[in-house]
Amino acid sequence: xxxxxxxxxxxxxxxxxxxxxxxxxxxxxxxxxxxxxxxxxxxxxxxxxxxxxxxxxxxxxxxxxxxxxxxxxxxxxxxxxxxxxxxxxxxxxxxxxxxxxxxxxxxxxxxxxxxxxxxxxxxxxxxxxxxxxxxxxxxxxxxxxxxxxxxxxxxxxxxxxxxxxxxxxxxxxxxxxxxxxxxxxxxxxxxxxxxxxxxxxxxxxxxxxxxxxxxxxxxxxxxxxxxxxxxxxxxxxxxxxxxxxxxxxxxxxxxxxxxx
Numbered sequence: 001x002x003x004x005x006x007x008x009x010x011x012x013x014x015x016x017x018x019x020x021x022x023x024x025x026x027x028x029x030x031x032x033x034x035x036x037x038x039x040x041x042x043x044x045x046x047x048x049x050x051x052x053x054x055x056x057x058x059x060x061x062x063x064x065x066x067x068x069x070x071x072x073x074x075x076x077x078x079x080x081x082x083x084x085x086x087x088x089x090x091x092x093x094x095x096x097x098x099x100x101x102x103x104x105x106x107x108x109x110x111x112x113x114x115x116x117x118x119x120x121x122x123x124x125x126x127x128x129x130x131x132x133x134x135x136x137x138x139x140x141x142x143x144x145x146x147x148x149x150x151x152x153x154x155x156x157x158x159x160x161x162x163x164x165x166x167x168x169x170x171x172x173x174x175x176x177x178x179x180x181x182x183x184x185x186x187x188x189x190x191x192x193x194x195x196x197x198x199x200x201x202x203x204x205x206x207x208x209x210x211x212x213x214x215x216x217x218x219x220x221x222x223x224x225x226x227x228x229x230x231x232x233x234x235x236x237x238x239x240x241x242x243x244x245x246x247x248x249x250x251x252x253x254x255x256x257x258x259x260x
Contacts, residue, residue, distance in 0.1 A: 015041055016049050020058065020070070029067035078214075078254065087211060087220045088120055090252065094245040095122040095222060102238050104226040105130045109145045109208075112137060114165055116149050116221070130204055130225045141181055142170045143200030144193075144208035145223045151188040152210050152218040158185070173198040192243045195235055198228055205231040207239045209246040214254025222246055 018039050023030060032050065036043045050068050053059035057073030088108060095106040099122040108120040115137040123129055140150040140161055150158060167176040173196075175181045188194045193209040206225035210218035222245065224238045225231065231238075 012049070015039070015045065016053060019046065019049050019053065020074075023059065023068065023070050024074075029062055029065065029069045031065075031067045035068075087249075087253075091211065091220060091222060091249060092120065092122075094249060095120070098122075098222070098224055098238075098242060098245055099124050101241055102224050102226075102234065104224050104231055104234075104238070105132070107132050107145065107223045107225060109149070109221045109223070111149055111218070114140060114161055116140060116146050118145075119220075128227060128230075130206075130227065132225075138200060139165060139168065139170075141165070141167050142174045142196075144196035144206040144225075145221045146200065147181075147185065147188055147194040147196070148208040148210045148221045148223075149218050151185040151194065152212065152216070158182075170200050171198055171202045173202070175199065191239075192247075193239045195239070197232060203228050205235065207235050207242055209239075209243045210250075211246050211253065212250040212255040214256075216255060219253060222249075 018041075019035060022035060022038060032043050032046050035041070035046045035050070039046070041049075050059050050061070054061050054068075054071065057071045057076070059068050060071040061068055087110070091108050095108060099106040103124045103126060105124065106122045107118055109116045109118050111117075117137050118132045118134050121132050121134065123131060138146055140146045150161060153161070162178055167178065167181065168174070169176050175184065184194075193207055196204070196206045196208075198204060204225055205228040206223045208221050208223035211220045211222065213219050222242065224242055226234070
């Protein structure tokens with residue numbers, strides 16, 4: 001292919017991408033004139049681009065108003081992208097960074113019915129450290145990772161959990177009052193992370209934040225944990241870097257914002 005033709009093809013692809021992103025960030029429909037002004041592209045070029053994108057289902061046209069919006073083909077691309085994501089491998093780099101930065105253990109949990117399960121961990125190179133038992137299941141009311149899941153379930157799912165599960169005390173610090181736990185879940189959603197001071201395991205302290213999908217549902221939870229006498233003084237600083245990391249991972253899964 002001649003260089004000039006190749007250059008024009010690349011420019012057309014770039015402009016088509018700009019049109020798609022403009023439609024993605026605009027409420028409602030957009031007309032050719034608006035797209036032309038916003039992107040500083042001629043109306044003729046915009047018309048050719050949206051016509052081609054409509055043919056592939058990436059843009060939908062309202063024939064009555066001659067205005068455009070994203071088409072169903074975008075959902076197909078999004079679904080294919082999400083299907084190919086492995087949250088465990090996707091989170092691993094972040095977990096290594098979190099463990100290295102805090103010099104504590106980073107864990108990854110996923111949901112399994114009304115329980116959550118540890119599926120991975122990264123431990124620091126220090127003699128005294130926390131470790132978790134992979135594949136072990138725990139209830140959703142005890143511990144930071146568990147509460148981080150429960151807080152971002154739907155109100156109906158939270159009600160169902162309380163109805164089906166007794167709030168068993170795993171340690172003396174476990175919250176067993178439904179009213180107290182509901183109030184804490186609301187605070188967790190507001191601040192973006194959960195904290196546990198020995199609620200699931202005596203002597204352990206952890207902070208946890210969810211990785212959310214495009215429906216703002218918890219796909220997985222990352223926690224940072226350590227011995228309570230040491231880590232409880234680092235919770236505030238660790239929460240900041242943790243929510244930044246889970247927020248970035250959430251955006252990769254289609255969430256519009258961080259876990260808040």
